[in-house]
Amino acid sequence: MKELSSMEKFLFEESHWFNPEVVEVLKSTTFVMPNWKWAFLALAIAVGLLIRPVLHLILKSLKKHNPITKKYPNTFWAYFLRTETDRPMAWILVILLWFAAGDAAELTGKFATYYEHFMRGLIAIFIIRLVYYLVDAACSVMADYTSKTSSTFDDQLVPFASKALKILVVVMGFLIVLQSFGLNVMSLLAGLGLGGLALALAAQDTAANLFGSITILFDRPFQVGDWVKIKDMEGTVEEIGFRSTRVRTFYNSLITIPNAMMAKETVDNMGVRPARRVRQVLGLVYETAPETIEAFCDRVRYYIRSDEKVIADTVTVHFNNYNASSLDVLVNFHLKVYTGPEELEHQQRIFIEILKIAADMKVSFAYPTQTVYSQVTTVK
Structure with a gap:
């Protein structure tokens, strides 16, 4: 006679919850194991799904009232607790309950193996999600640190490293989940080696872009925030990614340029x-007197040199050309500015002042004109 398990003894011999007819139904086998085990697992799963929102709210409340995030807002644990850690942690607690239920039911045979693999796979998914949040928190701490340094290289390195670590976590996590579900990952990877050549050929553009991003990162031809020109494209660099660099144009569109192209083109x-x-x-119009031209040039030159953003040694304001319909005055100078908007703002201010000087001195600007002489012949 088969010996009863501890759970069966508790349910059917030590307790008097069920009458003999119900006991007979529960002890009968359906789909490889007794009905009472199916009922027990169903109850455990239902209880887990019911208490998960409660656990979620409790963990969320504990995070909200955690003194670490308020007292030390820029620490690793503060960043970590500000992420959505409460969701995966609630699921992990529920899955542990389901593990315990499977243990209590004393599952046997292939079903026990499948159940264990499935639960391991589920818990691995949520643990990997927590690891992903850990990486995110660590990268936030690194970003805070690099923002205080004078070098801009580490500012570009942190987003790049963050993406690399997150991709590594996802890939390794996927392999761990497959292993948890009972698949032999090493055999699977060995089998994929047969198609490695085809995969390498298909991914050569991706590999070129990846090496291009590494070249950009270490050679540093530009950095985030720089105004760049590549071929007929021009704008401000917004992001340097694994595959491409995003450039915001001056008409506010976003250009995505493959890093392989950025690495080999002239920037x-x-x-x-x-x-x-x-x-x-x-x-200036040809009617302008020589003395007026000279005084106009002196006054414009003096104003431009007095501007704090202008490099005084580079200022040139001279009458330099007889044009077809004007006397040309060359105005040339250099501004100590670092952004496009700042350059345009100072240029506009100087140009408007030149207009005011011209109006004050009654100097007129020329525009293309043409004089046509006609001769009328009278025939007698």
């Missing part, structure tokens, strides 16, 4: 100029 980095040149030709 004109306008953002690292120590100064930005402004060059303009002012055309």
Whole structure:
């Protein structure tokens, strides 16, 4: 006679919860194991699903009133607790309950193996999610630290490292989950080696972009925030990713450029100029007196040199050309500014002042004109 398990003794001999007819139904076998085990597992799963929202709310409340996040807001644990850790932690507690239920039911045979693999796979998924949040918190701490340093290299390295670590966590986590479900990951990887050549050929563009991003990261032809020109594309670098670099144009669209192209093309980095040149030709009418031209040039030159953003040694304001319909005055100088908007703002201010000087001195600007002489012949 088969010996009863401890759970069966408790349910059917030590307790008097069920009458003999119900006991007979519960002891009968359906789908490889007794009905009472199916009922017990169903009850455990239902209880787990019911208490999960309660556990979620409790953990969320504990996080909200945690003194660490308030007293030390920029620490690793503060960043970690600000992520959605309460959801996976609630699920982990529920899955542990289901593990315990399976143990109490004393599952046997292949079903016990499948049940254990399934529960391990589920708990691995949520643990990997917690590890993902840990990486996110660590990268936030690193970003805070690098923002205080004078070097800009580490500012670019942190987002790159963050993405690399997150991808590593996801890939390794996927393999661990497969292993938890009972699959032989090493055999699977060995089998994939047969198609490695085809995969390498298909992924050569991706590999080129990855090496391009590494080249950009270490060679540093530009960095986030720089104004760059690549071929016919121009704008401000917003993000340097694994596959591509995103450039925000001056008409506010977003261009995604593969890093392989960025690494091999000529990049004109306008953002690292120590100064930005402004060059303009002012055309005066031919009726302007020489003394007026000379005084106008002196006054404009004096004003431009007095601007704090202008490099005084680079200022050139001289009458330099007889044009077809104007006397040309060359205005050339360099501004000590670092962004496009700042450059345009100072350039506008100087140009408007030049207009005011011209109006004050009654100097007129020329525009293309043409004089046509006609001769009328009278025939007698």
